[in-house]
Each structure stands twice: as C-alpha cells, then as structure tokens.
Amino acid sequence: MTTQLQAQESNVIWHQHNVDKALRSQLKRQKPAVLWFTGLSGAGKSTIAGALEKSLADQGYHTYLLDGDNVRHGLCSDLGFSEQDRRENIRRIGELAKLMTDAGLIVLSAFISPYREERQLVKDLLERGEFIEIYVNTSLQVCEQRDPKGLYKKARAGQIVNFTGIDSDYQPPIAPDLALQAGEKTIDKLVDECLLVMKARNIIAQDKKLP
Template identity: 70%
Template sequence: MSIASNEKDEHIVWHQHPIDKTFRATLKKQKPAVLWFTGLSGAGKSTVAGALENRLAQLGYHTYLLDGDNVRHGLCRDLGFSAQDRRENIRRIGELAKLMADAGLIVLTAFISPHRTEREMVRELLPEGEFLEVFVNTTLDVCELRDPKGLYKKARAGEITNFTGIDAEYEVPLQPEIDLPAGDMGIDALVELCLTELSQRGIIDVSSH
C-alpha cells in the first residue's frame, strides 16, 4: 500500500487533533510568549532574564533563553557587526523566537537591540499579545560604573567604536510592556515584578502550577 492511498485518512485524523499552538498550550498549561529583554550593555538583561527563567522553570513552565552565547556562535555565526549584519542578527533571532513560541515555549531573549525599528520588526512577526518588550531600564551612569566586561572603558578610550550608549544611540522603548527599574531594585524584586505582569497578562497562572 502506498502512502498516497493513506493520505486521506491521515488528514482526517490530523484535523481532529491538530498539533497547533492551542493544543500545545492546553497540554502545557501555559501561553507561549516572547519576552524581549532590551537595554544597555551592563543593564542586567541576561542576569534578570536568567533569574526569571530559573524561577519559571521551578514553577514548571517550559522556557528557553536566547542570548549571545547560544546564537552568535551558531545560527548567526556568519554575521559580523555591520549595521546590516546586526539587523539580520535581530531578524533571525526574531524568527527563531517565533518558531519556539509556536512550539509552545515561553521564550526569553537578552540582546541590547538598540533600535526601535528592529524591535518593532520582531513584534510584527508575532501574533498580537505574544511579544512583550521588557525594558531593563538602567541608566548609562550605573551601567558604566558596573562595566562588567570592561567595554565602557574601552569605548571611552576609543578602542571600541560604535558602542551603544557612548558613540551609538540606544533608542529607549516608548511603551514597553514591562519596565524594570533595574538600577534601583534587587533581582528578586525584579523577578517578582515580571511574574506579576506575566500573570496579569494570562501568560502564566501561578495558582495552577
């Protein structure tokens, strides 16, 4: 018997039990979403996103964190740091996050992503309500004081150019879904703030987990 002769039956089963977003959401008791962390270098994007992911996973949610470590060395390894390549980098991360959200995950991303147009490009890839811009709102002064990787120092010395906040602009989010005062509050409080927002938006339901 050939596959072709079975295709009709198979399609009926398929329509009865579509393996789509709704099916997965029911199976997993969570609504997929993309939490797009944006902010200056040293603002605390990876730290807060990592702590939030940790907390969500402990609550039983299925998450995935995309950051420079797992993207730049793999999917985007062919890209450099020209304006065009940076834009393509954000586009691919957006498409990747979209597919992972389609698979039912709560996706967290941690990239400076300084341009409004690029963040909006990703927002438009996703269904209404699924993209949450999370502004890790730490002042340049605080970031420069922390300077965890010594990059601000290099940028001030002119050893690095085109560095966001120094000689390249960071376009502040105008209406972020979540605005984190990450220069003033501790991590635990910031994570709580995110959980409250996610709960209010129906993405998680802490009572059932």
C-alpha cells in the same frame, strides 16, 4: 537574480501539520509568549532573564532563554556589529523566537536591540499579545560602572567601534509593557515585577501553579 529569487519564493509554501501551536501549548499547559528584554550593555538583561527563567522552571513552565552573546557563537556567528548586521541579528532571533512560540514555549530574549524599528519587527512576527517588551532601564553611568566584560572601557579607548551608548545610538522604548529600574532594586523584586505582568497577561497562573 531578482527574478530567480522571486521564482524560488513563489514555490516556497508553508506546510500546515496536524500537530499545531494550539496542541503543543495544550500539552505543555501554558500560553506561549516572548519576553523581550532590551537595554544597554551591562543593564542586567541576561541576569534578570536568567533569574526569571529559574523561577518559571521551578513552577513547572517550559521556557527557553535566548541570550545575545550565546547566539553569536552559532546562529549569528557570521555577523558583525554594523547597523546592518545588528538588524539582521535581531531579524534572525525574531524568526527563531517565533518558531519557539509555535512549539508552545515561553521565550525569554535578552538583547540590546537598540532600534525601535527592529523591536517592532519582532513584535509583528508574533500573534497579538505574545510579545512583551521589557525595558531594563539602567543608566549609562551605572552600566559603565558595572562594565562586567570591560567593553565600555575598550569603547572609550577606541578599541571597539559602533558600541551602543558610546558611539552608536540606543532608542529606549516609548511605551514598554514593563520598565525595570534595575539599578535601584534587587533581582528578586525585578523578577516579581515580571511575574506580575505575566499573570496580568494570563501567561502564567495567578497562584503560581501550573495553569
């Protein structure tokens, strides 16, 4: 089986097309990137990413928001929440995000992604400078108080297993590109902090107009 798989892989060759990433980016007049929002469930990842995407869209940028729950309705609907399945979930998202940057898009990705190793895996898939790790630093206490989906309550009651922060580990970024104190600031201020990082990386223009 292994020999057969190796033979198949040796016959799979990446085809380089005439329309490439550089041209797609030029047509969109933007620099592709992946903004990877990580943090506990209920930290505010999707809310901040959604508000940021709206701001970018209002400025004329081409974006796509990948959300943890949404991708499990299709692309990753066959995966559970074991450690192995979580890693496969992030691997697939990483490959998808890579294709989207190849299309010239600014990708906003909101996933718990609890393990440093899997976040590094995604970073390694992309070109240097394209991966921006954003740690939505909201305490477990605040996340439990919010509990927008009632998941923490179920996890505490033993109805959900392998729940991050309760009976499954979360490894916060050691040196994120941006750490958002989401329990202390308004959404508008958090979005502004994201925009500042994007300007510093020359992903968006300094004057908030199309580059």
